[in-house]
Amino acid sequence: MSSRKLSWYRPGDPWLMLLPTVAGLALFRLGPMLGSLLLGFADWNMLTPPAFIGLGNYTELLADPVFPAVLRSTLEFSLLYVAGVMALGLAIALLLDRKARGIGFFRAAFYSPVITSAVAVGIVWSWLLSPRYGLLNNLLATLGLPEPYWLGDPRLALPTVAIVQVWKMSGYYMIIFLAGLQGIPHSLIEASKIDGASPRQRFFTIILPLLSPTTFFVLNVALIDSFKNFELIYAMTKGGPQNATNTLVYDVYLNGFVHYRTGYASALSYVLLACVALVTGLSFLAKKRWVKYQY
Amino acid sequence: MRQLRALGIAALILAAIFPLQSQGKKTVLQYWSWDSSVKKQNEDIIAKFEAQNPGVKVELTTLETTEYWVKIRLLANQGKLPDVFNMSSGYLEEWARAGLVRDLGPSIDRDLDKKSFYMSVLDAGKDIAGTGKYCALPYALVTTVLYYNKDMFDKAGVAYPSASWTWEDFRKAAKKLTIVKDGKTQQYGFWFFGRYSNVESWVFANNGRLIDPATNSYKPDANAIEAMRFLTDLVLADKVAPAKKEMSAFRYQDVFPQGAAAMWVDGSWFIDNNRKIAGDKIRWDIAELPRGPKGDGKSVYGWPDYVSISPNTPNADLAWKFAKFVAGEGVSLDMYMAGKIPTYRPITESPAFLEKGQQPANKGLLIKQAAKAFRTSYTLGWSEWRGYGPAESLGLNGIIDAIIDGETSFDEGMKKADTNINKILKRYYK
Numbered sequence: 227m228s229s230r231k232l233s234w235y236r237p238g239d240p241w242l243m244l245l246p247t248v249a250g251l252a253l254f255r256l257g258p259m260l261g262s263l264l265l266g267f268a269d270w271n272m273l274t275p276p277a278f279i280g281l282g283n284y285t286e287l288l289a290d291p292v293f294p295a296v297l298r299s300t301l302e303f304s305l306l307y308v309a310g311v312m313a314l315g316l317a318i319a320l321l322l323d324r325k326a327r328g329i330g331f332f333r334a335a336f337y338s339p340v341i342t343s344a345v346a347v348g349i350v351w352s353w354l355l356s357p358r359y360g361l362l363n364n365l366l367a368t369l370g371l372p373e374p375y376w377l378g379d380p381r382l383a384l385p386t387v388a389i390v391q392v393w394k395m396s397g398y399y400m401i402i403f404l405a406g407l408q409g410i411p412h413s414l415i416e417a418s419k420i421d422g423a424s425p426r427q428r429f430f431t432i433i434l435p436l437l438s439p440t441t442f443f444v445l446n447v448a449l450i451d452s453f454k455n456f457e458l459i460y461a462m463t464k465g466g467p468q469n470a471t472n473t474l475v476y477d478v479y480l481n482g483f484v485h486y487r488t489g490y491a492s493a494l495s496y497v498l499l500a501c502v503a504l505v506t507g508l509s510f511l512a513k514k515r516w517v518k519y520q521y
Numbered sequence: 522m523r524q525l526r527a528l529g530i531a532a533l534i535l536a537a538i539f540p541l542q543s544q545g546k547k548t549v550l551q552y553w554s555w556d557s558s559v560k561k562q563n564e565d566i567i568a569k570f571e572a573q574n575p576g577v578k579v580e581l582t583t584l585e586t587t588e589y590w591v592k593i594r595l596l597a598n599q600g601k602l603p604d605v606f607n608m609s610s611g612y613l614e615e616w617a618r619a620g621l622v623r624d625l626g627p628s629i630d631r632d633l634d635k636k637s638f639y640m641s642v643l644d645a646g647k648d649i650a651g652t653g654k655y656c657a658l659p660y661a662l663v664t665t666v667l668y669y670n671k672d673m674f675d676k677a678g679v680a681y682p683s684a685s686w687t688w689e690d691f692r693k694a695a696k697k698l699t700i701v702k703d704g705k706t707q708q709y710g711f712w713f714f715g716r717y718s719n720v721e722s723w724v725f726a727n728n729g730r731l732i733d734p735a736t737n738s739y740k741p742d743a744n745a746i747e748a749m750r751f752l753t754d755l756v757l758a759d760k761v762a763p764a765k766k767e768m769s770a771f772r773y774q775d776v777f778p779q780g781a782a783a784m785w786v787d788g789s790w791f792i793d794n795n796r797k798i799a800g801d802k803i804r805w806d807i808a809e810l811p812r813g814p815k816g817d818g819k820s821v822y823g824w825p826d827y828v829s830i831s832p833n834t835p836n837a838d839l840a841w842k843f844a845k846f847v848a849g850e851g852v853s854l855d856m857y858m859a860g861k862i863p864t865y866r867p868i869t870e871s872p873a874f875l876e877k878g879q880q881p882a883n884k885g886l887l888i889k890q891a892a893k894a895f896r897t898s899y900t901l902g903w904s905e906w907r908g909y910g911p912a913e914s915l916g917l918n919g920i921i922d923a924i925i926d927g928e929t930s931f932d933e934g935m936k937k938a939d940t941n942i943n944k945i946l947k948r949y950y951k
Contacts, residue, residue, distance in 0.1 A: 272594035356770030378766020466914020468923050485905045
């Protein structure tokens with residue numbers, strides 16, 4: 227193609243096309259991010275002008291005896307969520323990766339909790355988990371088993387909320403895994419069958435390694451997603467009992483929009499950002515050890 | 522001719538740009554409300570006010586509570602507050618100290634018909650503001666009452682609560698009303714958790730206090746400790762009330778109307794919820810809280826909602842006139858959820874307020890309470906140290922829950938409350 231045919235092309239044009247998106251991002255994403263970075267160094271209750279306090283918010287949160295508990299809850303929730311959605315998402319995807327009558331219905335059914343309101347999910351699960359009248363404890367009682375206080379016991383509340391979040395979101399990861407599974411060349415599976423590989427061998431030596439780029443993508447999306455746990459905690463436990471489910475994102479909300487400690491909440495949100503950056507950074511560092519991009 | 526045409530065009534353009542000038546300029550008042558459920562009633566009040574005050578236009582902005590506070594705080598920060606706006610007891614001190622609400626004292630002295638308002642409620646606002654000034658005009662009040670299930674009382678053969686009830690009478694009744702079957706409690710005599718209205722009501726009924734006003738520190742006196750000990754013992758020793766964890770799936774306001782407990786103490790505005798949830802399935806009523814061993818029965822725990830006026834309004838007199846109207850003669854009973862008490866006496870003391878034929882039969886109690894002195898525990902940072910709303914599992918609320926859930930002892934809990942709450946209060950009262 228000669229350069230004369232592209233005489234209408236000017237190098238600056240793509241930038242012009244990108245301008246609306248870049249301007250929108252700068253104004254509504256990067257601007258507030260920069261604003262909250264600056265507010266992290268201020269004492270501001272939204273009511274009166276902000277006062278610069280240097281690292282005051284950061285030193286306060288590091289000295290706060292509640293902060294390590296909040297950090298621990300955040301990481302514990304994250305671990306349970308990532309492990310849960312990856313295992314369950316893959317298991318459902320393997321179950322549904324077949325041609326069968328009505329398979330579309332099951333795929334939609336497993337996906338439906340993803341698009342259900344988190345508050346509605348939280349309320350319904352709270353009823354199911356009710357110590358006195360809940361379905362689960364009534365079943366346990368019928369079997370003569372102990373009836374735990376799922377949401378009232380500080381040792382159980384966080385895992386319980388994390389499991390509900392896993393139940394809600396596994397369908398989303400199932401769809402990604404399903405796409406990954408369907409991208410594996412069928413000839414490789416066929417060849418392994420001809421060679422006499424058992425289903426277990428096929429899964430661990432063919433499917434799982436070939437699925438690794440998808441698994442890596444799922445891992446990172448799930449890691450980032452695991453820190454966004456506000457809605458279910460708000461609907462089910464409100465950070466309790468005794469701070470047991472108070473995670474960083476819930477603490478940001480409480481300080482920012484309940485106590486109006488906007489500077490402190492901004493500092494907390496940057497700690498949250500650091501956590502997300504750290505775990506995704508570690509995941510990228512470990513990538514070349516286990517992710518295979520070539521068939 | 523050309524000049525004439527140009528002049529005509531210029532006149533048309535000017536008329537298009539300044540249409541109001543040709544109609545006569547109106548004075549505009551901005552009014553902000555947090556209650557979307559009474560938007561229609563607020564519009565009716567405004568229509569009445571505008572009819573009585575030609576040349577005045579009131580522009581109403583109604584927002585949901587959370588959005589309301591974020592937006593109005595930012596407006597206050599920019600010096601652009603609406604002329605008249607709703608104010609909560611929980612934030613009044615913060616706003617008064619920051620000089621963001623107008624001192625209404627001179628206007629109240631000058632032309633408020635004091636016989637038409639419960640002055641005790643106005644005085645409560647003055648106490649809460651902590652500046653010695655009337656910074657807000659209350660339009661509604663809620664008090665705390667003892668809800669009781671008449672069916673359960675009748676079945677247990679227990680006399681209904683009376684004004685002479687002591688705490689011991691209450692404890693005995695709660696024991697009789699608790700039903701245990703096969704080692705499991707089927708019905709509790711009472712229900713409470715660490716919520717402010719569930720606890721402070723008992724503290725004040727025993728003439729106690731949580732906050733030392735001289736030092737703005739958390740320093741519960743012996744009467745307050747006695748009240749909190751009494752309450753927690755109802756769960757831990759008497760076993761006539763459930764642990765918080767046992768009711769974790771309930772909306773707290775539904776435990777009583779769903780028939781899981783025979784008695785409950787909370788705000789009077791839950792009359793509305795009781796009617797909706799219990800319907801005609803349960804016969805219930807309200808009574809005064811039993812007086813504590815040190816209580817004198819002269820005060821009640823309750824808190825008002827207010828209208829405040831911007832300190833920067835250019836129409837201060839008109840804003841006061843509207844505030845007085847929207848809290849007083851302009852209001853109608855249908856804009857008050859059942860259990861909310863208008864501070865405008867002619868409405869509250871009208872026969873319609875009693876809602877004869879509807880539960881509770883003893884709604885007149887609210888009128889008696891409205892005339893009493895009010896006590897509250899509001900301070901700066903109250904929602905944080907008390908554990909309120911989305912923070913209800915934290916703060917003092919969370920500590921009391923931990924005690925009744927058996928996670929910590931009473932003494933340990935009180936020690937923790939002292940350390941944690943005073944740390945928060947020190948940050949606010951530097």
